[in-house]
Amino acid sequence: MADDTTVRVRIAPSPTGALHLGLVRTALYNWLFARQHKGRFILRIDDTDPVRNREEMLEPILRGLRWLGIDWDEGPEVGGPHAPYFQSQRTERYRQVVTELLERGAAYYDYATPEEIAEERKAAQAEKRLFLYSRRWMAETKEQAHRFEAEGRKPAVRLKMPREGRLVIDDLVRGRVEFEWQREQDQVIQRADGTFLYHLATVVDDHDFAISHVIRAEEHLSNTPRQVFIFQALGWPVPRFAHLPVVAEPGSRQKLSKRKMEKYLKNPDFAELVERGAKIARAIGLKTSPEVFNPVMVEFYERVGFLPQALVNYLALLGWSLDDRTEFFTREELLRSFSLERVIGAAASFDPKKLMAFQVHYMLELGLDEKVALVLPYLVKAGLVHSPPNPRETELTRKIVEAAGDRIKVAGDIVDYQEFYIEDDRLSYDRAARAEWLGSAQQLKMVALFKERLSQMARFDRQELERLIADISAAEGVKTGELAQTLRVAVTGKAIGFGLADTMAILGRERCLARLSRALETKLT
């Protein structure tokens, strides 16, 4: 920064019980900006809506931010010099400010009923002229107020907006944006019941918390004039604004919303992501309320076993880029290269496939031990290993993870390999796979033959297994691949999996023999 004022930025989520991807992207950009400028990143809670004012509604938001490594310097749980950071606890201050606005003539008591306002609006529309409240029920003196109150009216407080001239905002992302004051309505800032409205609270908090840059989604751009008016009316310095493009839904430019799952499910890529999550959730006994457990929410990614760095990298690039080729950024690189100037103005659609590509990339960077550590908790939750896992289980898992390689794309994918953990006599067979590969007499004969030779094998290792498979397929005149599929189904119950020799080596000779016997004995149903 050229000037020497301290950079202080904030995000101001409502406690909605979940952390939305769009909010995380905004949080990330704010966080990067703050850290780059050695400033402060503040978390403020917009909990003016009393129904939402519950601690358990806030927890998922804090948890999600922490998981992504987006730490806040002031706010819930960490406090700070401007505490409290909850709007619900600051109503006294809002009352003060409204009084001051009233005294300065920048706001007024208004005794109009909503019907009367609607009436004026209708009339204006009928005449095709710009609607401007007549201020007929405005009370600027005690006498006027008494008169309206005598009629049984109750006052709200409205902003007394300018009716001429224009406002120019120099937005850090959008550049020069102009508004005509006369098109801004006399917005209510305090309702008749005494509660305060968002725009008032936001401005007061941004001022009181000494926010230098308001970096937020574009949906707030249209609301900026009335906020600037409040700043100016009070003689407060106006912060710099940066309006980020919204994160849009897959295949459209519309804002990503948690309430449109049904629509998004029609997108095959999105549906695939959901299905992957559902598979894992089922295996680990997780209740899957669509409110929280859906790819619009950060919690989904955490629960399913995504890597935070993958999500961060993907989100960083959703609306920003460094150049024409750099795709992968460590946190340090992001800190070094991020800039608001390079944030794009257009909405960016969320692309599940691309996110997954980042996830695969970062998964590939992990060492075997790290992957095992990530995967083990899923096995515990699925009841496949003890809690904590014993050394034998850990070693088995290690071998599986190694053999599976990049097939495990998210940590929870380990549940695809449940067959290695269950007892041999409890192995179940996929119907279709069994029908195809263990259905004929010829196939069963090969299983029997293989079993026979396996038990006589001098050395039991991958190489010998490969050789045995090759020998038998040659002798029986079947393709190696076909024999392998038959054996794979016999030993794992499924037609898909990693290398057969790896599979058998991990299982060990005894377990293979037991499973081959079971395949031969179990009646087809």
Added chain:
RNA sequence: GGCCCCAUCGUCUAGCGGUUUAGGACAUCACUCUUUCAAGGUGAAGGCACCGGUUCGACUCCGGUUGGGGCCA
């Protein structure tokens, strides 16, 4: 409906008047590898919304149209 924002391959984007036969990534397709699945390798296809200006020269600047989105209702 009014105001505001936005507009390069399907998607995310590079491009800030000539270096561009418009570059990269994801996705797609083909080939390859292959014991299923996944990954890998090689290659291909695919875009400047439209119309006017400005200029010797426009993806790039300006205006409009169209389209998309946001906010207020």
